[in-house]
Amino acid sequence: MGEVLLTSQLKGERLELAASGSWTAAHAGELETLVDTAATQAARAKGVSIDMGGVREFDTFGAWLLERLTRTWSSTGAIAEIVGMPPHDRNLLAEMHNVNRGPARAHARDNTIVGALAAVGKAGAELGDNLAAFAEMLGAVGAATIRVLARPQDFRLTSTVNQLDRVAWRAVPIILLITFLIGAIISQQGIFHFRRFGAELYSVDLVGILVLREISVLIVAIMVAGRSGSSYTAELGSMKMREEIDALRTMGFDPVEVLIIPRILVLVIAMPVLTFLGCLAALYGGGLVAWLYGGISPDIYLARLTEAISITHFKVGMLKAPFMGLVIGIVACAEGLRVKGSAESLGLRTTASVVQSIFLVIVLDGLFAIFFASIGM
């Protein structure tokens, strides 16, 4: 057992300490208490001597504590004398003699109220930064699009097709499943509540209008933001961290043209396609529940559906889709390029990307609702 010991004896005006045991990292906690006690005892003594002969193990932790002890003493005027120490331990102590000489730096601790105010201020500034980053990316994408239109041979077709496979084609199963379930749930809720008035058939109107105008495009946008927006941010962010984006720039390529245009274009194409498929799946789910749960046969369901909905409802939903794709893409790419060097910042930016794009998608949906209402669609 490496027991730590520091015994003290007052002889006249002289304090004599005897150290033994292990002065190592593993015992540093208890050692510190002993050393602090010894430091206060010595305040009364004129001279101090410390015998390190009994110490079996000695490392930087022990050396530093011993050094701290002698420093405290020398500041009160007592001269400490260290005896019985082997030469290699003396080297270590000498090394420790040179460290921690600068003025002590306390951790900055903020006042809570000031801290709270600072947090509010930072959040406000962050909001401004987000808006600026969004506008900057929108502008950069616009400018790059014009450049690509002027020189179509610069367009990255391979990259676009590859992204289309990842973002659109591979998203199809999950989008179909989710919208199918949503359609089924809306239909079931409609039938359940309308049944009280004997108006089950109106649940078909509910499903048709809701799905075509709002629900499928929103659900698809939220899925795409979570699925593809987050992966865009993480991809671009880690490319930024590993200086790949700087490398592209120095080779004379515009990162916006090479990396961002294909990604955003793909989202703008994928959103309407996925929304269309989502509408189909939701109407199918709604019809299935209407038949099995509400007793509305498929023939009646279809007949009622053609009466209830018009091409306008479908257009309203589909028109919104590409804009939502654009918003998701811009937010995801802007956040990706804002990643700094640390892993934490990558995580923060990815979260911010998903949260912001979902928020903006819903805001955009509200704006579209006002717009369509005022033009009478």
Next chain:
Amino acid sequence: MAERPIIKVRDLVVGFGDQIVLDHLSLDVRRGEILGVVGASGAGKSVLLRTIIGLLPRRQGSIEVLGVDLAKVGEAERRALERRWGILFQQGALFSSLTVRENVQFPMRENLELSPRLMDEMALAKLEMVGLTPDDLNKYPAELSGGMTKRVALARALALDPEIVFLDEPTSGLDPISGGDFDELIRTLQQTLGLTVFMVTHDLESLYTACDRVAALADGKVVAEGPIEVMLECEHPWVKTYFKGKRGGLLADRQLSA
């Protein structure tokens, strides 16, 4: 005097899939020495290091570090052993979300019970020992230069006063002057702290200035082992080219004329 080696590798076989990287390799590291491991790229230097510290599985053979075979002990003993060595990874592997101070304090915080004051003092002491200043304490790894990253990583490796330090290419990516300073730093620290150093390196200069002994890896085995003079006399083709080639030859001449 036949002292027990601090690291004893016997008959070690490590491979990935069909590929055998280390083929019945044996190696001893003596207490208190700096051993440099050299070899061509892909010869398995880093694999050897990672196998010794238990990051890679082995197919055959035994590895004893400080008298303990990692494969044969339980979790508690394994952790106790891991506290007795420190590792400097090639890229530093600093935690990017922690400051320099927190990076160095991390092993202390997890393994020891120390007062915040003592922890701050020890972190600063370690950082000053590797040549950093108090101004660097609150920086994040992303704000450090390559040389500083290596120094902070070394300070973190030394945080618990280990007996063995493993260095994976400590001077790669440093300019020759910083590399030379780093070699000297390792030498000084090894003497003051009584460390044993296991160093994987490409840097000929390090081998001459810092290492007590060198082990050359080729064909999955240690083909030559000993002080630099032994290396210069070795007849193995790779070792010969390495030490007597264009770059090695210059250093060898300087060494002999000095």
